[in-house]
Amino acid sequence: MAISISRAGAAAVAVCLALLAAAALDRLAPAPAADVGRGSEDAFASGLHRREIPPRQGPQRWTTDRAVVAFRDVPAGPATLEVRLHGQRGPVTVAADGVVLGTIEPGAAGGDFVLAARTRGDHRVELRPTAFVAGDGRRLGALLDRVALRPAPVVAPSARLALLFMLPALATVLAAAASAQGLALWPCGLVRSGYAVVLAALLLAGLALAAGFAVWIDRRATGSGPWAFGALLAAVLVQGVAATSPLMVVSDAVFHANQLGRVAAGDLFITSVTQHARPFRFPYGVSFYALLAPFLRAGLDAVWLVRAGAAVSGIAASAGLFALLARRGPATAALAVVLLQLLPGTFDVYSFGNLSNVFAQSMTAVFFCWWADGRPGGWAAGGLLLAAGALGHFSSLVVLAALCVALLLVRRRGPGVDRAGALAVAAGLGLALLYYSSFWRLALDQLPRLLEGGGQGRGASRGAWDSVRPQVAGIVQQWGLPALVLAVIGRPRPRRSLLDGDLAAYWIASAALALPAVLTPLDVRYLYALTLPVAVAAAWGLAALSARGTAGRVVGALLFGLQCALAGRGILEAVLHRYRL
Numbered sequence: 001m002a003i004s005i006s007r008a009g010a011a012a013v014a015v016c017l018a019l020l021a022a023a024a025l026d027r028l029a030p031a032p033a034a035d036v037g038r039g040s041e042d043a044f045a046s047g048l049h050r051r052e053i054p055p056r057q058g059p060q061r062w063t064t065d066r067a068v069v070a071f072r073d074v075p076a077g078p079a080t081l082e083v084r085l086h087g088q089r090g091p092v093t094v095a096a097d098g099v100v101l102g103t104i105e106p107g108a109a110g111g112d113f114v115l116a117a118r119t120r121g122d123h124r125v126e127l128r129p130t131a132f133v134a135g136d137g138r139r140l141g142a143l144l145d146r147v148a149l150r151p152a153p154v155v156a157p158s159a160r161l162a163l164l165f166m167l168p169a170l171a172t173v174l175a176a177a178a179s180a181q182g183l184a185l186w187p188c189g190l191v192r193s194g195y196a197v198v199l200a201a202l203l204l205a206g207l208a209l210a211a212g213f214a215v216w217i218d219r220r221a222t223g224s225g226p227w228a229f230g231a232l233l234a235a236v237l238v239q240g241v242a243a244t245s246p247l248m249v250v251s252d253a254v255f256h257a258n259q260l261g262r263v264a265a266g267d268l269f270i271t272s273v274t275q276h277a278r279p280f281r282f283p284y285g286v287s288f289y290a291l292l293a294p295f296l297r298a299g300l301d302a303v304w305l306v307r308a309g310a311a312v313s314g315i316a317a318s319a320g321l322f323a324l325l326a327r328r329g330p331a332t333a334a335l336a337v338v339l340l341q342l343l344p345g346t347f348d349v350y351s352f353g354n355l356s357n358v359f360a361q362s363m364t365a366v367f368f369c370w371w372a373d374g375r376p377g378g379w380a381a382g383g384l385l386l387a388a389g390a391l392g393h394f395s396s397l398v399v400l401a402a403l404c405v406a407l408l409l410v411r412r413r414g415p416g417v418d419r420a421g422a423l424a425v426a427a428g429l430g431l432a433l434l435y436y437s438s439f440w441r442l443a444l445d446q447l448p449r450l451l452e453g454g455g456q457g458r459g460a461s462r463g464a465w466d467s468v469r470p471q472v473a474g475i476v477q478q479w480g481l482p483a484l485v486l487a488v489i490g491r492p493r494p495r496r497s498l499l500d501g502d503l504a505a506y507w508i509a510s511a512a513l514a515l516p517a518v519l520t521p522l523d524v525r526y527l528y529a530l531t532l533p534v535a536v537a538a539a540w541g542l543a544a545l546s547a548r549g550t551a552g553r554v555v556g557a558l559l560f561g562l563q564c565a566l567a568g569r570g571i572l573e574a575v576l577h578r579y580r581l
Contacts, residue, residue, distance in 0.1 A: 025182050025191050026075075032189030033148035034069050036061050037580060040188035041144065042246035043195035045069045047127075049138060050254045050303065058581035059249050062087075063141035065131035071123045071149045071192050078117045080150040081125060084110035088142035090130025097124055110145070123149060149192075187247055187576060195246055202244075206236035213319055217326055224330035228322055231337035235318035238341040242571055243311050243350040249579040250307065252353025256289075257302035259356070263289035264296045269438055276521060280446055283439040287391035288359040310355040313362035314346070320369035321532060328499070329543075336539035339486075342567040343531050345478030351574035357525060360392025364400055365532045367428075371407060371421060372502040379423035386428025397432055398522070399529045402513055404429060406505035410494070414501055450520045467518045471527075478527050482563040483538045486556075490540030492533070506533045538563075 034044035037058055041048065047067035053059050063085075083094055083104065092104040094113060101113040115123065129141030184199055185191040210232040218225030242248075262270055268286050273279040292305050318337045325333035340346055349358050367385040375382060386404070390397040404425045411417045475484065492503035510533075513526040545556035 025185060027153075029186055029191045030189045031148055031150045032071050032074075032192040033146060034144075035146045035148070035188055036144050037146070038188055038576070039247050039249040039580065040190065040193075043188070043190050043193040044071065045144070045147070048144065049140070050257070051249065052254075053249070053251060053579055059579060061144050062138070063127060063129060063144050065129060065139055065141050067127040067129075067141065067144065069125040069127070069147045070194055071125070072194060072196065073192055074121065074123050074149065074151045075153070076118065076120045077151065077153075079115040079123070081113040081115055081123075082110070082146065082148040082150070083113070083125075083127070084145040084147070085127070085129075085142040086145060087140075088129050089132050092130070092142055093126075093128040095126040095128070115149075125149075149189075151192075184241060184245060190247070193246075199241070202241060203236075206233065206240050209315075210236060213322075217323060220323070221326040221330060224326045224333070227330035227334040228326070231322050231334035232315070232319055234338050234341050235315045238347060238571070239314035239318070239350070240311050242575060243314070243347065244307050245575050248351055248575045250351060250353045250355075251579060252355070253303045253307060255353065256306040256355045259284065260289045260292055260296055260302050260306055264293040271439070271442070274521070274523060278449075280449065280521065281442060282394050282446075283436055283442065285356060285360065285391050285393045285396070286435070287363075287388045288356040288393075291388075306355045307350075310350065310358040313359040317362035317365040317532070320366040321535070324369040324373045324499075325536065325539075332539050332543050335542060336535045339483060339538045339542075339563070340531060340535035342563050343479055343483055343534060344567060344570040345528050346531055347567070347571055347574060348478070349528060351578050354525075354528075357393045357395065357528070360389050360396035361399075361525070361529050361531075363389030363392055364396055364403070364529060367400070368403070368502070368506065368532065371424075372499050375418070375420040375424075379420040379427065382420065382424030383427030383431070386424060387431040390428065390432035391435055394436075395523060395525045396529070397436065398524050399509070399513065399526055400432075401429065402509040403506060403529075406509035406512075407502060410501050410505040410508075414494075415498065450516075450522065452521055471514060471518060474527050479531075479534050480563055480566045482559040482566065483534060486539075486541035486545075486559055486563075487534050487537035488541070489544055490537040490542070492537065492540075503533050503536060506530070 032044065034041040036051075039059060041061060045067060047064045049062040049064065051059050051061055081094075081096060081101070085092065085104065086109055088104070088106055090106060094101045094104065094111070096113070096115055101115075102111060104111050125147060127142070127144075127147070131139045131141050134140050185196055190196065210229045213232050214225040214229035217228040259270055259272075263286055268290070270284045270286060270289075271281050272284045273281050288306075288309065292309050295305055296302055318340060321340060322333045322337050325336055349355075363385055367382060367389055370376060370382045370385055386400060390400045408417055408422075408425065411421065479487070492500040492507070494501040494504045507530070510526040510530045513524045516522045517524050517526065542556045542560060545552040545559075
């Protein structure tokens with residue numbers, strides 16, 4: 001009975017907090033704005049062409065001949081509609097809720113319109129520009145800048161908004177999800193967009209996933225369930241919610257959407273080019289797009305698919321990491337997963353648009369967890385994970401090849417390589433090499449260019465010493481100094497355990513890849529690949545500090561707090577400011 005009362009009380013507190021958050025957001029949130037300059041238009045608008053980011057300019061979006069901007073759950077009373085656009089070649093008709101409000105003539109920057117008083121509800125704004133056909137065949141209307149609605153003051157909170165907040169809060173019996181929900185819906189008044197419903201559904205799905213994972217992992221390692229729930233929830237909030245926010249301008253999302261379209265149409269041998277002064281053309285990898293192609297054929301949006309697919313793979317890697325470490329201590333396992341989310345490099349790749357590489361490196365991490373966790377599913381499972389990672393991105397092929405060699409050598413010097421591990425490596429790398437062998441002439445033609453010197457895939461090739469500096473800077477930028485200090489303290493010690501030996505092999509393989517990254521133009525993203533062993537070493541470092549008494553715990557808490565601040569600053573910068581002018 002006491003347990004039931006305790007749970008009921010916790011649920012009541014969660015509901016009250018959710019209601020307070022909903023009421024505060026409803027009253028205090030900024031006016032809703034579909035603002036292309038801030039990247040919020042995806043949450044409100046439809047009928048737009050894909051986002052473009054011209055060189056040294058902010059993002060821009062062309063409308064089609066009919067764009068719709070929907071504002072949800074707007075308070076009762078009169079409202080002012082602000083429309084800003086440019087580039088139109090004819091008049092643009094502006095309508096709201098089926099009533100024409102006026103027109104914006106060619107050369108005009110927009111206009112303000114008054115919406116009559118009405119009860120609380122939705123407003124549907126339509127922009128109907130005179131379309132023209134561009135050189136690439138697209139029908140373009142106008143370049144949208146901003147459509148904002150300034151509603152009347154809130155008198156009473158919205159019942160629908162309260163319900164959207166209560167459901168995730170009841171599901172967790174915690175305030176964390178509601179707090180994250182409020183933060184995600186605050187900018188640009190997203191609380192009055194269709195994304196508010198999407199976010200509530202996303203949180204509920206993430207909470208269900210975390211709960212299911214917690215139940216499963218608790219059967220493997222008794223007592224690890226609550227830790228698993230919290231750890232995976234952190235991954236869902238960072239890589240599932242923040243990384244898919246409609247506010248975040250993702251530089252290469254359209255590139256990946258186009259690649260997905262090519263693969264879905266049957267082109268399985270795709271290539272891309274580097275950003276060197278003399279670009280290299282290289283095989284791009286196909287597994288990420290092949291897995292998403294059926295969903296594209298089913299009618300889902302390509303840009304959304306590549307962003308969501310990367311997020312799901314990142315969460316899967318976090319789950320694999322917890323499963324690997326759970327038996328060594330669920331608290332340390334949860335800490336490693338949380339620290340993985342706090343490494344700047346973990347989140348930056350989503351904003352920079354390296355989405356296929358997120359998938360490929362996530363599969364690399366899951367393969368490593370399979371290798372170090374007793375080969376669940378047998379050699380076939382390991383071979384498929386290895387092939388998926390190697391075929392996800394060419395740089396992951398290089399990372400995995402070096403990692404497999406290091407793992408085999410370390411195991412051979414220790415307990416020996418078992419049959420399942422050897423077969424998985426042979427099958428996975430064999431499938432990858434079979435695919436990439438079709439590009440043999442492309443590779444052969446560009447092989448002499450490896451003597452040009454280091455370039456890291458950015459600009460002209462450079463000498464070795466010029467290439468060392470960005471490598472060192474990349475370590476600090478992608479991991480953070482606090483995590484780096486903790487990782488040094490908790491570094492793996494091969495003589496201590498088999499897992500330490502495998503983690504040491506991970507470090508050895510990546511250190512070996514630093515050499516070609518410095519001496520050749522080969523762009524190997526080994527620093528991003530190292531996020532998993534860095535997170536594990538940092539968690540072990542925190543555990544070691546906590547065992548050294550009060551002074552050690554204070555130092556550990558300080559380093560952890562600094563890493564949290566660094567990660568929070570990076571996430572806010574990526575979601576709200578990057579790629580804007």
